[in-house]
Protein backbone atom coordinates (compact mmCIF):
# COMPACT_ATOMS: atom_id res chain seq x y z
CA UNK A 1 0.00 0.00 0.00
CA UNK A 2 1.23 3.52 -0.64
CA UNK A 3 -0.28 5.84 1.96
CA UNK A 4 2.08 8.71 1.21
CA UNK A 5 3.80 8.46 4.60
CA UNK A 6 7.34 8.32 3.15
CA UNK A 7 8.48 11.69 4.42
CA UNK A 8 6.83 11.46 7.80
CA UNK A 9 8.70 11.16 11.10
CA UNK A 10 6.83 8.91 13.48
CA UNK A 11 7.51 8.37 17.19
CA UNK A 12 5.87 5.34 18.80
CA UNK A 13 6.40 4.98 22.53
CA UNK A 14 6.71 1.48 24.02
CA UNK A 15 7.32 -0.15 20.66
CA UNK A 16 9.73 -3.00 21.37
CA UNK A 17 6.89 -5.46 21.99
CA UNK A 18 3.18 -6.04 21.48
CA UNK A 19 0.90 -3.55 19.77
CA UNK A 20 3.51 -0.77 19.61
CA UNK A 21 5.94 -2.98 17.70
CA UNK A 22 3.20 -3.98 15.25
CA UNK A 23 2.33 -0.31 14.68
CA UNK A 24 6.03 0.47 14.16
CA UNK A 25 6.34 -2.36 11.61
CA UNK A 26 3.45 -0.98 9.54
CA UNK A 27 4.88 2.56 9.47
CA UNK A 28 8.35 1.28 8.55
CA UNK A 29 6.81 -0.76 5.71
CA UNK A 30 5.10 2.42 4.49
CA UNK A 31 8.51 4.08 4.19
CA UNK A 32 8.13 6.46 7.15
CA UNK A 33 11.11 7.41 9.35
CA UNK A 34 10.20 5.56 12.54
CA UNK A 35 11.50 6.04 16.08
CA UNK A 36 10.93 3.11 18.39
CA UNK A 37 11.30 3.19 22.16
CA UNK A 38 11.47 1.04 25.26
CA UNK A 39 13.40 0.94 28.54
CA UNK A 40 15.47 -2.16 27.85
CA UNK A 41 18.38 -1.66 25.49
CA UNK A 42 18.47 -5.32 24.36
CA UNK A 43 14.80 -5.21 23.32
CA UNK A 44 15.37 -1.93 21.44
CA UNK A 45 18.35 -3.50 19.66
CA UNK A 46 16.43 -6.69 18.76
CA UNK A 47 13.48 -4.69 17.44
CA UNK A 48 15.81 -2.52 15.35
CA UNK A 49 17.35 -5.67 13.85
CA UNK A 50 13.88 -7.01 13.06
CA UNK A 51 12.46 -3.83 11.55
CA UNK A 52 15.43 -2.38 9.63
CA UNK A 53 14.89 -5.00 6.93
CA UNK A 54 11.66 -3.17 6.04
CA UNK A 55 13.04 0.39 6.04
CA UNK A 56 14.11 3.40 8.13
CA UNK A 57 14.04 2.96 11.89
CA UNK A 58 15.88 4.44 14.87
CA UNK A 59 15.79 3.28 18.48
CA UNK A 60 15.65 5.35 21.64
CA UNK A 61 16.17 3.75 25.05
CA UNK A 62 14.26 5.87 27.59
CA UNK A 63 12.07 5.28 30.61
CA UNK A 64 9.09 7.50 29.92
CA UNK A 65 7.77 7.29 33.45
CA UNK A 66 10.53 9.75 34.43
CA UNK A 67 11.06 13.39 33.47
CA UNK A 68 14.67 12.52 32.44
CA UNK A 69 13.32 9.87 30.07
CA UNK A 70 10.90 12.35 28.48
CA UNK A 71 13.71 14.91 28.02
CA UNK A 72 15.98 12.24 26.54
CA UNK A 73 13.45 11.08 23.94
CA UNK A 74 12.41 14.62 22.98
CA UNK A 75 16.05 15.72 22.52
CA UNK A 76 16.91 12.65 20.45
CA UNK A 77 13.92 12.85 18.09
CA UNK A 78 14.26 16.63 17.72
CA UNK A 79 17.85 16.19 16.54
CA UNK A 80 16.29 14.61 13.40
CA UNK A 81 13.82 17.50 12.95
CA UNK A 82 10.19 17.90 14.00
CA UNK A 83 8.00 14.84 14.58
CA UNK A 84 4.93 14.58 12.32
CA UNK A 85 3.14 11.69 13.99
CA UNK A 86 3.20 10.93 17.71
CA UNK A 87 1.78 7.65 18.95
CA UNK A 88 1.50 7.44 22.73
CA UNK A 89 1.33 3.70 23.24
CA UNK A 90 3.46 2.73 26.25
CA UNK A 91 1.50 1.72 29.32
CA UNK A 92 1.54 -0.64 32.25
CA UNK A 93 -1.42 -2.73 33.30
CA UNK A 94 -1.10 -4.29 36.74
CA UNK A 95 -3.81 -6.28 38.43
CA UNK A 96 -4.57 -5.29 42.04
CA UNK A 97 -7.02 -6.17 44.74
CA UNK A 98 -8.71 -2.78 45.31
CA UNK A 99 -7.95 -2.78 49.06
CA UNK A 100 -4.25 -3.45 48.40
CA UNK A 101 -3.76 -0.51 46.06
CA UNK A 102 -1.23 1.83 47.62
CA UNK A 103 -0.15 5.32 46.53
CA UNK A 104 2.91 3.81 44.83
CA UNK A 105 0.98 1.49 42.51
CA UNK A 106 -1.45 4.28 41.61
CA UNK A 107 1.43 6.72 41.02
CA UNK A 108 3.38 4.22 38.91
CA UNK A 109 0.41 3.61 36.61
CA UNK A 110 -0.39 7.30 36.16
CA UNK A 111 3.28 8.29 35.66
CA UNK A 112 3.59 6.13 32.56
CA UNK A 113 0.02 5.85 31.22
CA UNK A 114 -1.00 9.50 31.69
CA UNK A 115 1.84 11.86 32.64
CA UNK A 116 4.27 10.61 29.95
CA UNK A 117 1.60 11.13 27.26
CA UNK A 118 0.85 14.59 28.68
CA UNK A 119 4.47 15.79 28.83
CA UNK A 120 5.47 14.25 25.51
CA UNK A 121 2.53 15.90 23.77
CA UNK A 122 3.33 19.19 25.52
CA UNK A 123 6.92 18.99 24.23
CA UNK A 124 6.09 17.95 20.65
CA UNK A 125 2.89 19.90 19.89
CA UNK A 126 4.54 23.35 19.46
CA UNK A 127 6.57 22.18 16.43
CA UNK A 128 3.44 20.56 14.96
CA UNK A 129 1.57 23.86 15.40
CA UNK A 130 4.43 25.76 13.80
CA UNK A 131 4.41 23.36 10.83
CA UNK A 132 0.59 23.35 10.80
CA UNK A 133 0.72 19.58 10.51
CA UNK A 134 0.54 16.74 13.00
CA UNK A 135 -1.16 13.53 13.99
CA UNK A 136 -1.43 12.47 17.63
CA UNK A 137 -2.77 9.00 18.30
CA UNK A 138 -3.17 7.82 21.87
CA UNK A 139 -3.73 4.17 22.66
CA UNK A 140 -6.39 3.90 25.34
CA UNK A 141 -8.42 0.76 26.09
CA UNK A 142 -12.03 -0.34 26.30
CA UNK A 143 -11.31 -0.32 30.06
CA UNK A 144 -11.74 3.47 29.82
CA UNK A 145 -15.51 2.93 29.58
CA UNK A 146 -15.70 -0.60 30.97
CA UNK A 147 -13.57 -0.46 34.11
CA UNK A 148 -12.37 -3.79 35.45
CA UNK A 149 -12.47 -3.89 39.29
CA UNK A 150 -9.08 -5.67 39.38
CA UNK A 151 -7.60 -3.06 37.04
CA UNK A 152 -8.97 0.17 38.49
CA UNK A 153 -5.77 2.28 38.29
CA UNK A 154 -5.29 1.10 34.68
CA UNK A 155 -8.96 1.70 33.78
CA UNK A 156 -8.90 5.20 35.33
CA UNK A 157 -5.68 6.03 33.49
CA UNK A 158 -7.20 4.94 30.19
CA UNK A 159 -10.28 7.14 30.80
CA UNK A 160 -7.82 10.01 31.35
CA UNK A 161 -6.22 9.22 27.97
CA UNK A 162 -9.58 9.67 26.21
CA UNK A 163 -10.31 12.88 28.12
CA UNK A 164 -6.85 14.29 27.38
CA UNK A 165 -7.09 13.43 23.68
CA UNK A 166 -10.41 15.19 23.32
CA UNK A 167 -8.94 18.25 25.07
CA UNK A 168 -5.95 18.30 22.69
CA UNK A 169 -8.26 17.95 19.67
CA UNK A 170 -10.13 21.04 20.90
CA UNK A 171 -6.85 22.87 21.57
CA UNK A 172 -5.61 22.39 17.99
CA UNK A 173 -8.92 23.21 16.35
CA UNK A 174 -8.21 25.18 13.16
CA UNK A 175 -4.77 23.60 12.64
CA UNK A 176 -4.08 20.71 10.29
CA UNK A 177 -3.47 18.57 13.36
CA UNK A 178 -5.68 15.74 14.60
CA UNK A 179 -5.75 13.98 17.96
CA UNK A 180 -7.49 10.63 18.33
CA UNK A 181 -7.59 7.78 20.79
CA UNK A 182 -8.14 4.11 20.08
CA UNK A 183 -9.84 1.88 22.65
CA UNK A 184 -8.99 -1.76 21.91
CA UNK A 185 -10.48 -4.71 23.76
CA UNK A 186 -8.30 -7.64 24.89
CA UNK A 187 -5.65 -8.11 22.22
CA UNK A 188 -3.70 -11.19 21.18
CA UNK A 189 -0.16 -9.93 21.69
CA UNK A 190 2.79 -12.24 21.00
CA UNK A 191 3.37 -12.55 24.74
CA UNK A 192 -0.23 -13.62 25.39
CA UNK A 193 -0.19 -15.99 22.45
CA UNK A 194 3.01 -17.63 23.74
CA UNK A 195 1.35 -18.01 27.13
CA UNK A 196 -1.60 -19.85 25.53
CA UNK A 197 0.78 -22.11 23.60
CA UNK A 198 2.77 -22.95 26.77
CA UNK A 199 -0.41 -23.58 28.78
CA UNK A 200 -1.81 -25.88 26.10
CA UNK A 201 1.41 -27.94 26.13
CA UNK A 202 1.64 -28.11 29.94
CA UNK A 203 -2.05 -29.01 30.36
CA UNK A 204 -2.29 -31.16 27.20
CA UNK A 205 -5.31 -29.18 26.09
CA UNK A 206 -6.28 -27.54 22.83
CA UNK A 207 -4.84 -24.05 22.29
CA UNK A 208 -8.21 -22.77 20.97
CA UNK A 209 -10.08 -24.07 24.06
CA UNK A 210 -7.69 -22.28 26.41
CA UNK A 211 -7.95 -19.05 24.46
CA UNK A 212 -11.75 -19.00 24.43
CA UNK A 213 -11.90 -20.02 28.11
CA UNK A 214 -9.68 -17.06 29.09
CA UNK A 215 -11.74 -14.67 26.96
CA UNK A 216 -15.05 -15.91 28.43
CA UNK A 217 -13.73 -15.63 31.99
CA UNK A 218 -12.20 -12.16 31.67
CA UNK A 219 -14.46 -10.60 29.08
CA UNK A 220 -17.81 -12.42 29.03
CA UNK A 221 -19.60 -9.49 27.35
CA UNK A 222 -17.16 -9.23 24.43
CA UNK A 223 -19.18 -8.24 21.37
CA UNK A 224 -16.72 -9.72 18.88
CA UNK A 225 -16.24 -12.87 21.03
CA UNK A 226 -12.56 -13.12 20.17
CA UNK A 227 -9.28 -11.38 20.88
CA UNK A 228 -8.40 -8.34 18.80
CA UNK A 229 -5.46 -8.98 16.42
CA UNK A 230 -2.52 -6.55 16.69
CA UNK A 231 -2.61 -5.78 12.96
CA UNK A 232 -6.23 -4.61 13.30
CA UNK A 233 -5.08 -1.89 15.70
CA UNK A 234 -2.06 -1.04 13.54
CA UNK A 235 -4.40 -0.62 10.56
CA UNK A 236 -6.60 1.85 12.45
CA UNK A 237 -3.50 3.79 13.54
CA UNK A 238 -2.33 4.03 9.91
CA UNK A 239 -5.77 5.26 8.87
CA UNK A 240 -5.79 7.94 11.58
CA UNK A 241 -2.31 9.04 10.49
CA UNK A 242 -3.48 9.93 6.97
Ligand SMILES: NC(=O)c1ccc[n+]([C@@H]2O[C@H](COP(=O)([O-])OP(=O)(O)OC[C@H]3O[C@@H](n4cnc5c(N)ncnc54)[C@H](OP(=O)(O)O)[C@@H]3O)[C@@H](O)[C@H]2O)c1
Pocket residue numbers: 013014015016017018019020037038039040041043062063064065088089090091092093112139140141142183184185186187188189191
Ligand atom coordinates in the same frame (compact mmCIF):
# COMPACT_ATOMS: atom_id res chain seq x y z
N1 LIG B 1 -2.72 -6.00 25.21
C1 LIG B 1 -4.01 -5.70 25.31
O1 LIG B 1 -4.89 -6.59 25.43
C2 LIG B 1 -4.47 -4.27 25.26
C3 LIG B 1 -5.84 -3.98 25.20
C4 LIG B 1 -6.25 -2.64 25.14
C5 LIG B 1 -5.32 -1.63 25.13
N2 LIG B 1 -4.00 -1.93 25.19
C6 LIG B 1 -3.04 -0.82 25.19
O2 LIG B 1 -2.14 -0.98 24.10
C7 LIG B 1 -0.87 -0.44 24.44
C8 LIG B 1 0.21 -1.49 24.22
O3 LIG B 1 -0.07 -2.60 25.04
P1 LIG B 1 0.72 -4.00 24.87
O4 LIG B 1 -0.07 -5.03 25.60
O5 LIG B 1 1.09 -4.18 23.45
O6 LIG B 1 2.04 -3.67 25.74
P2 LIG B 1 3.29 -4.60 26.05
O7 LIG B 1 3.30 -5.83 25.20
O8 LIG B 1 3.33 -4.77 27.53
O9 LIG B 1 4.51 -3.69 25.57
C9 LIG B 1 4.82 -2.55 26.30
C10 LIG B 1 5.94 -1.79 25.61
O10 LIG B 1 6.16 -0.59 26.37
C11 LIG B 1 7.53 -0.56 26.79
N3 LIG B 1 7.55 0.09 28.11
C12 LIG B 1 7.05 -0.36 29.28
N4 LIG B 1 7.29 0.54 30.25
C13 LIG B 1 7.92 1.58 29.66
C14 LIG B 1 8.45 2.82 30.15
N5 LIG B 1 8.38 3.15 31.44
N6 LIG B 1 9.05 3.66 29.27
C15 LIG B 1 9.16 3.33 27.95
N7 LIG B 1 8.69 2.18 27.45
C16 LIG B 1 8.09 1.31 28.30
C17 LIG B 1 7.98 -2.03 26.81
O11 LIG B 1 9.38 -2.18 26.66
P3 LIG B 1 10.36 -2.23 27.96
O12 LIG B 1 9.75 -3.21 28.91
O13 LIG B 1 11.69 -2.63 27.44
O14 LIG B 1 10.37 -0.84 28.50
C18 LIG B 1 7.26 -2.53 25.56
O15 LIG B 1 7.95 -2.14 24.39
C19 LIG B 1 -0.98 0.05 25.89
O16 LIG B 1 -1.30 1.41 25.91
C20 LIG B 1 -2.14 -0.77 26.43
O17 LIG B 1 -2.78 -0.13 27.50
C21 LIG B 1 -3.53 -3.22 25.26
